[in-house]
Amino acid sequence: MKISRRLALVASLLLATGFSTLPARAQSYPGSALQTVYSSDRIMNAVTTTDTGRVFMSFPYWGGGGSGPTVGELQPDGSMRPFPDASWNDWEHAHDALNSFVRVNAIRIGPDGLLWVVDSGEANVGGNPNPANGAAPKLVAFDPATGRPVHLIVLRQGITRFSYVDDLRFHNNTLILTDAGDPSLILVDLRDGQQRRVLAHQPCVTDERPMRAEGQILMTGNREARIHADQLEISPDGETLYFQPSSGPMSKIATADLENKTLTDAQLNARVKPFYDTPTTGGTAIDGDGNLYVSDVDHLRILKITPEGQGSTFIDDPRLVWGDALWITNKGALWIPAIQLNRTATFQHDGVSRVKLPVSIYAVDAHLKPSRSY
Numbered sequence: 001m002k003i004s005r006r007l008a009l010v011a012s013l014l015l016a017t018g019f020s021t022l023p024a025r026a027q028s029y030p031g032s033a034l035q036t037v038y039s040s041d042r043i044m045n046a047v048t049t050t051d052t053g054r055v056f057m058s059f060p061y062w063g064g065g066g067s068g069p070t071v072g073e074l075q076p077d078g079s080m081r082p083f084p085d086a087s088w089n090d091w092e093h094a095h096d097a098l099n100s101f102v103r104v105n106a107i108r109i110g111p112d113g114l115l116w117v118v119d120s121g122e123a124n125v126g127g128n129p130n131p132a133n134g135a136a137p138k139l140v141a142f143d144p145a146t147g148r149p150v151h152l153i154v155l156r157q158g159i160t161r162f163s164y165v166d167d168l169r170f171h172n173n174t175l176i177l178t179d180a181g182d183p184s185l186i187l188v189d190l191r192d193g194q195q196r197r198v199l200a201h202q203p204c205v206t207d208e209r210p211m212r213a214e215g216q217i218l219m220t221g222n223r224e225a226r227i228h229a230d231q232l233e234i235s236p237d238g239e240t241l242y243f244q245p246s247s248g249p250m251s252k253i254a255t256a257d258l259e260n261k262t263l264t265d266a267q268l269n270a271r272v273k274p275f276y277d278t279p280t281t282g283g284t285a286i287d288g289d290g291n292l293y294v295s296d297v298d299h300l301r302i303l304k305i306t307p308e309g310q311g312s313t314f315i316d317d318p319r320l321v322w323g324d325a326l327w328i329t330n331k332g333a334l335w336i337p338a339i340q341l342n343r344t345a346t347f348q349h350d351g352v353s354r355v356k357l358p359v360s361i362y363a364v365d366a367h368l369k370p371s372r373s374y
Helices: 005-017 265-270
Strands: 034-040 046-049 055-058 071-074 080-082 104-109 115-119 138-142 149-154 165-171 174-179 184-189 195-198 229-234 240-245 250-254 273-276 284-286 292-296 301-305 311-316 333-338 359-365
Touching: 046 104, 046 333, 055 104, 104 165, 115 165, 165 229, 184 229, 229 284
Parallel strands: none
Antiparallel strands: 034 359, 046 055, 055 071, 071 080, 104 115, 115 138, 138 149, 165 174, 174 184, 174 229, 184 195, 229 240, 240 250, 250 273, 284 292, 292 301, 301 311, 333 359
């Protein structure tokens, strides 16, 4: 089999720069260990839980499947209650960019106990520039007990015309976000509201290789799909940020360096270290021992990667089609939304969705230690 010079070069660079690629032997779970937590005819792109057992989900505008809230709380009878209320979930009619959800891309219970919502606004990813007067991306943090917003941060200062704000993590007074549209990390200082872009267009945040899912290269029209800075996790001790474009590989950097405002982007990039040659990834999680859980959407499995960079298969099953936004509950179960993103109309040559309903969230009761400090 002939190997292209480009692929050979990529392989040699990965070996030379120290990305781990070889799997290690470790405990794995059979597909029969998967339990169905929730199923829906609408695609959910995130799930998060409080330590008291409340369950919140978000449903993207591209998910289809009928009407329903953008952000909802799962009720005991299986229904979905709009959170915090119906008006926040009524952008189509209200067109209130500040007080309603436009395009929610991520939700997460933070270390402060608040429900944080990443709203990408009227942004396009990988296409035309974002509308100049469109709804800006924003972060909203709600008190789950009252439903009242505690923080509302408009992100105009930290974005560009091509930005697509994707996900977030927390480090003390700093919010760290990924920009999947215009490759960069975005740092938001909660003390003064300052927003700044770091590592913009560096290889560690730029999707430079094909995205693969279920054995196929993802295409949008006649072009290969590109999702830049996407997944990120912070180590339980708060000292390391792991991050990557959706197609991998994963890199790491000390959070102290990341937050050092005296470093130039070139100096900061010099402190980025290779961590693991991850495959195309839909979502990640990290446990209290520092192990990372990474969805491999090409091979329908979840990888477990130790802090030392040793990888193994945690679980594999044909139902795990595009595992996204993994979450570890306070009881130690790994929740896996299998959202079938690669089967949606966006990635089909004829524009016809091939999602097989229902879409489900699965759980593996692995008795993991949650990481809640960051």
